[in-house]
Amino acid sequence: MKTNLTPKRELSAQIADRIRAAIIDGALKVDSRLPSEAELAESFGVSRPTVREALKRLAAKNLIRTQRGATGGAFVNRMTYREARDDQVTTSTLLLSMNDVSFEAACEARFALEVSCIALACARREDEDLAAMEAELVRQADETITDEAFCASDVAFHRAFVDAAKNPVLSYQLAGAVEAMQPLMNLITYTGRSRARILRRHRRLLTALTARDTAAVHDALDDLAAYTVKIAGEVEAAKAR
Amino acid sequence: MKTNLTPKRELSAQIADRIRAAIIDGALKVDSRLPSEAELAESFGVSRPTVREALKRLAAKNLIRTQRGATGGAFVNRMTYREARDDQVTTSTLLLSMNDVSFEAACEARFALEVSCIALACARREDEDLAAMEAELVRQADETITDEAFCASDVAFHRAFVDAAKNPVLSYQLAGAVEAMQPLMNLITYTGRSRARILRRHRRLLTALTARDTAAVHDALDDLAAYTVKIAGEVEAAKAR
DNA sequence: ACGTTCCCAAATGTCATACAATTGATCCGA
């Protein structure tokens, strides 16, 4: 972590890269303390503000946390599923909103990914998973909730389905894909009829999952994907008028 | 973006949050220029180093880019698939390495996710996709390459398969899952026999994709997943001795 | 000997200022 810094790129970026590399290859272990800012500044031959900029870059990525006081300093942060997921959601959301990805493409990816946990979910789902999904269906049946609340419940329903696969890595990956879609889904106005149809398909999915019937879950998901794209198209057509 | 800053949290973090929120909700559009550091410092009532720490936090997340010179400044960055993917790979890699995720769980998630592009890949694969995969098989057949090179080619083969689905959102999501596994895969020593068996399964997958036979691709993937877990178990058992 | 209080040292957080480096724009001259 001590080779010379080139004057080409920003020093703070190079220093951040060095420290990140040290964390990734295990030279700096979780919860270990980095040298103080003054020591880092001297060892890299730069000023303290430059070191601080480097540390802020790492803090922004949740790689380190800082603590003030006598025994304070910068510590290697244990990456949690929660932090990683939140990060991925905002990144995915921005990616979709900034690159005018078509609703169809995003929707296609989202439902395709969800297919990947069908087999595992059917094999491992427990009563509490079914209960969580059922609770969301109750919410969705309430016709007085807003479109945003309906969408949020939709997302929660699908996340509960994903969690039923009982694989945290899979949950983490899929949470990003599913939640990143929500802003796009929120653009859709849900009529009473479309809500009823979505609810019916959700119900069908839950029933199939309860029966551990992978083929039926697959059908329900495909059906839901097709209907989602369909009403998105209708909304867009209506907006064009 | 101008409400008062509380003295509780670090000022640079609060400022970064404000600007990030402005970007996410669209108040700051892609490629638009932020006020100069001096102007931001004055408008937030803080010093320039503090503003710079905030900007570095945003730069670390690829939300902005900075440019020196007369017409320079900080600009809202268009999030690219490439940047988002690289980010996700390092995050996923750290997540796996720091939380002692079992090889089985990670492997299960990885292959489950790959299943999601079978249908699309079979429907849309073009000759160039097949050629890219074939090229990797040639590399893997070379018995003189290192284990690391073999793993890298393995990853490239699967990425080519994913790309055949012709959905950038899907490619982005799966690239993270597939590439994040590479460090774990690198721990495995590939004997001549296991390489031959992996190669045979890869060949089988490619043949099925060429024929657009979804069921056969599915079988090949399942077979590959099972074999990967099996040799990982053997390697671990060997290490235990 | 024990507990409480107070003070201090170490570290991060913030500020002010200055200078260096870069880069597009402008002006001027041939």
Add this chain to the structure above:
DNA sequence: TCGGATCAATTGTATGACATTTGGGAACGT
């Protein structure tokens, strides 16, 4: 008109100082 020197704006870096937080230890009293 074109080319080049100059300029001004902006970010990058350095220096030094002070504020704030926080744990630990010394001093003190009981």
